Amino acid sequence: MNAATGRLVRTELKLMLREPLTLIFVFVFPVVTMLIIGGSFGTKPSGAFDGVNPSHWYVASYLTVVIAATGLIMVPVHLASYRERGVLRRFSAAGFSRWSFALAEAVTGLVAVAGGAAVLLAVAAPVYGLPALHDPVAAVTGFSLGAVAFVAIGVLLGTVLPSARSAQAVGLVLFFPSFLLGAGGPPPKVMGSALRSIAGYLPLTRVSDAVRDPWLGIGPATASLVAVAALAAVATAIAARRSTL
Amino acid sequence: MDNVNVVVVRGLRKSYGGRTVVDGLDLDVRAGQIVGLIGANGAGKTTTVECVQGLRRADAGTLRVLGLDPVNEGEKLRCLVGSQLQSSGLPDRLRVGEALELFAGRHDDDLLEEFGLSDRRRNAFGSLSGGERQRLFLVLALVNRPRLVILDELTQGLDPSARRSVWAAIDQLRTGGTAVLLVTHELEDAERLCDRVVAMRAGRVLDAGSPAELVDRHGPWATVRFSMPAGSPGVVTPERLRRLPGVGDVTWERGRVTLRGERAAIAHVCAALVSAGWVPPDLSVHVPSLEDALVDLLERSSADDELATDKVVHLDTIGANR
Numbered sequence: 245m246n247a248a249t250g251r252l253v254r255t256e257l258k259l260m261l262r263e264p265l266t267l268i269f270v271f272v273f274p275v276v277t278m279l280i281i282g283g284s285f286g287t288k289p290s291g292a293f294d295g296v297n298p299s300h301w302y303v304a305s306y307l308t309v310v311i312a313a314t315g316l317i318m319v320p321v322h323l324a325s326y327r328e329r330g331v332l333r334r335f336s337a338a339g340f341s342r343w344s345f346a347l348a349e350a351v352t353g354l355v356a357v358a359g360g361a362a363v364l365l366a367v368a369a370p371v372y373g374l375p376a377l378h379d380p381v382a383a384v385t386g387f388s389l390g391a392v393a394f395v396a397i398g399v400l401l402g403t404v405l406p407s408a409r410s411a412q413a414v415g416l417v418l419f420f421p422s423f424l425l426g427a428g429g430p431p432p433k434v435m436g437s438a439l440r441s442i443a444g445y446l447p448l449t450r451v452s453d454a455v456r457d458p459w460l461g462i463g464p465a466t467a468s469l470v471a472v473a474a475l476a477a478v479a480t481a482i483a484a485r486r487s488t489l
Numbered sequence: 490m491d492n493v494n495v496v497v498v499r500g501l502r503k504s505y506g507g508r509t510v511v512d513g514l515d516l517d518v519r520a521g522q523i524v525g526l527i528g529a530n531g532a533g534k535t536t537t538v539e540c541v542q543g544l545r546r547a548d549a550g551t552l553r554v555l556g557l558d559p560v561n562e563g564e565k566l567r568c569l570v571g572s573q574l575q576s577s578g579l580p581d582r583l584r585v586g587e588a589l590e591l592f593a594g595r596h597d598d599d600l601l602e603e604f605g606l607s608d609r610r611r612n613a614f615g616s617l618s619g620g621e622r623q624r625l626f627l628v629l630a631l632v633n634r635p636r637l638v639i640l641d642e643l644t645q646g647l648d649p650s651a652r653r654s655v656w657a658a659i660d661q662l663r664t665g666g667t668a669v670l671l672v673t674h675e676l677e678d679a680e681r682l683c684d685r686v687v688a689m690r691a692g693r694v695l696d697a698g699s700p701a702e703l704v705d706r707h708g709p710w711a712t713v714r715f716s717m718p719a720g721s722p723g724v725v726t727p728e729r730l731r732r733l734p735g736v737g738d739v740t741w742e743r744g745r746v747t748l749r750g751e752r753a754a755i756a757h758v759c760a761a762l763v764s765a766g767w768v769p770p771d772l773s774v775h776v777p778s779l780e781d782a783l784v785d786l787l788e789r790s791s792a793d794d795e796l797a798t799d800k801v802v803h804l805d806t807i808g809a810n811r
Contacts, residue, residue: 326580337570
């Protein structure tokens with residue numbers, strides 16, 4: 245990484261922390277909703293929650309809400325506002341290397357996910373306790389690939405949508421169904437068959453399965469992990485090309 | 490450094506969706522020279538500089554900037570070029586000092602001071618006024634001591650005093666051997682700063698030369714007005730004024746003379762009046778500006794195009810009737 249790219253990454257990280265939309269959706273919203281929903285079903289293991297403690301089921305699930313908020317709201321709104329205001333043109337004309345902005349967005353998105361997840365776990369630990377990691381490698385792999393996939397999807401949305409407002413509107417429309425059906429809403433086992441099958445097609449459901457199942461010992465979730473890996477590879481390849489300066 | 494070609498463009502063509510925006514343009518900018526691209530909206534000025542910077546790929550033609558291909562060697566080139574682009578901004582929450590650090594990797598208090606921004610270092614871009622933003626863009630364009638500076642709408646939003654300080658800074662660039670390519674609607678900027686201006690319309694060069702040459706070639710006549718009551722001493726008659734070198738026409742109505750002619754005629758008229766012993770107290774002179782010249786040039790070129798279109802339509806009609 246050359247010096248200019250390093251400066252761009254540092255600046256983007258700094259600006260991320262000054263953006264209220266990011267702070268609310270990535271750092272506050274998942275924590276608040278986890279506290280509400282995670283405490284709504286008690287702590288007694290239940291069949292609806294794959295035989296695990298519902299609070300723990302939600303703690304694991306809400307990590308992916310942070311991923312969705314970053315990928316579907318923070319990154320696209322940020323990128324679309326830069327395009328709308330001609331900031332990317334300025335970066336390009338100023339001689340930042342072709343891949344520097346793509347790298348800065350990847351780093352910023354992944355740091356946001358890591359920071360949001362850390363805040364979430366720090367709040368969950370004293371309230372619900374952190375569930376033991378049954379298969380840490382698989383769970384961390386699922387989380388990492390999910391984060392990469394959603395940051396890349398966010399970059400793609402940001403390069404397609406014409407303005408920050410449209411990115412915000414589309415991001416919210418994509419985020420809330422994903423959040424309710426794929427991570428933070430009712431568990432799939434209590435959903436009707438139609439909703440369950442819709443949920444099964446959502447990328448965030450796959451990421452949630454790939455994180456939660458190996459973490460809580462529900463199962464290896466290999467199919468979901470493979471799907472998330474494929475999504476991460478394809479989305480990253482396209483996003484990298486589209487976000488060059 | 491002088492006479493070294495910094496920008497060489499030959500036969501540049503660029504279209505968007507079938508609409509030709511730049512049509513066979515040639516352009517040269519030498520080290521230490523300030524060249525202005527002027528013309529109406531949609532003349533292709535901004536597209537031209539975007540191609541020069543490698544931000545857009547030309548459809549045809551050759552471009553060399555500091556000996557480099559702007560597209561294939563764009564990254565290398567952009568480090569040598571400073572630019573202040575039209576409709577390009579900065580993140581609202583980025584502070585002035587941080588912008589300088591981001592784009593230049595260092596602080597430059599002198600430059601901030603020079604452009605009146607030193608007390609705004611900790612202010613966010615979003616809180617700056619239009620003029621302050623424009624000055625910050627200039628600081629960012631100049632901070633890396635570039636060999637070519639591209640300025641698109643240089644003084645837009647600046648108050649007269651800020652405008653003068655910008656002019657002084659650009660003058661200094663020329664002295665230091667930097668080449669400047671200026672895109673502007675503010676023809677006062679072009680007239681004041683440019684060694685050479687290129688007048689464009691519909692993607693083509695209509696004419697190029699120094700501002701004075703363009704005014705001479707295309708500007709309307711200079712106008713001199715003064716009162717001269719009948720029976721004034723020395724008797725400078727309209728006939729005598731008309732015979733002076735460079736004088737075009739003279740009208741004399743109700744004791745007021747309006748005289749049009751070449752700029753040199755002004756001196757002859759004044760000399761004639763003085764030698765006749767008549768120094769008019771209300772003498773006024775209007776000398777054509779670059780703006781007058783460009784308006785005339787664009788109007789003539791537009792009229793020529795309409796004439797050409799009429800001819801084509803007429804020929805088509807003849808053909809259709811056969």
